[in-house]
Amino acid sequence: MRWPWKRHTQAPAVADLEALETWLSPLLQKLDGRGRAQLARKAAQQLRRSQQQRIRAQVNPDGSPFEARKPRDLRGKRGRIKQRMFEKLKMARYLKARGTPQQAVIGFAGRVSRIARIHQYGLKDRAQNSAPEVRYAKRRLLGLTKDDISNLQSQLGGLLLDT
Helix, strand or coil, rough: CCCCCCCCCCCCCHHHHHHHHHHHHHHHHCCCHHHHHHHHHHHHHHHHHHHHHHHHHHHHCCCCCCCCCCCCCCCCCCCCCCCCCCCCCCCCCEEEEEEEEEEECEEECCCCCHHHHHHHHEEEECCCCCCCCCEEECCCCCCCCCHHHHHHHHHHHHHHCCC
């Protein structure tokens, strides 16, 4: 299976990540490359699960709800009208987790990375080619919460102390 990792959106929670890195670095020095890769893979998978749950709940990392969609007149539309945003983005097919000895990466792969980037940073885009350009609301799809960091510390600390 080929994963297009060149196009992904990363969450910029730099201060929290630096604190986690300084806490983990002495413990990680004890592991070999294979052990670090396995540990990073487990951490990335755990983070992906928490990001999926947060996207499903339509909540930003700071706990505030996503800004609601703009109301649209859909009387003439046939079939199901979607109520929740990003229903497919949270699937593992699009939200990828990868771990190497140097890093753990969570990001969107493929064409959906463009949609995720627009919503993550609140950029301008067109819904369709003929539609006017609209600035989308900022909806933080990826980001670390305090619970994510504490869960990572407890899980990784437990794994590292067992080895």
